[in-house]
Amino acid sequence: MILDGKALAKKIKEDLREKIQASGKEVCLAVILVGEDPASCIYVRNKTNDCREVGIKSLEYKLPETTTQQELMELIDKLNNDSSVNGILVQFPLPKGLDEAAVVRAISPEKDVDGFSKINIGGVLMNDSDCFVSCTPAGALELIKASGINICGKRAVVVGRSNNVGKPMALLLLNEGATVTVCHSKTEDLASVTKEADILVCAVGKAHMITADMVKDGAVVIDIGISRIDSKQVGDVDFDAVSEKAFAITPNPGGTGPMTRAMLMFNTVKAAGLL
């Protein structure tokens, strides 16, 4: 089974659009892009397109590469205090010299629709339904559920331990009742661990590092990593070979990427009090 993230994201966005229309409320997301990193420019454009589709007002702030930390903090402060703004997203990575951790600390947790703040990560840890879940793992979990697998009691392996993806992904699966192992660059004999996984989530960013011999027959495989081979986007998973063994697998592109953006829309509508 191919887990079509594009199709599922479309459905989620349609549902959100209906919720907003029914409420008669205006929902607003502020998106801040500093500098002109080409990938970040595309991501931000996609996010503002999603806002338009869903009926969310987007405020785009395109700041020059020379922006100082103080200027960025002043803008965040202004948006924190603007009651017409429901969510604030600062696109990462920031240009050299700007402090991303300080930006995450500055955004009000109630407007942190990325789910990057300590409060929201802590909320995931405590299985608190009030918090904003980091969008990429939230979208990956929806794709796992879309496979129809019963997560509770299954062995889940997450490859990657980043604060925004790997760690919250492991917590979400644990909250669902999975037995979770987190692997990373220091893991010895990675294949011996991944082979045990009923649910395998890869979030590393190393092209095709997960080969068919590392995957259990009938596994659900979620490929979050993004890298490029000859400027073409590929994932962490060797899709052609692994799809022969997996029960369900995400394509890459077209799997977790669209779902990340759908969950950003979900979090923004939730920030507006509509969910």
Ligand code: GUN
């Ligand atoms: N850069 C790459 N992915 C993301 C994301 O999900 N949120 C933000 N703010 N920046 C990113």
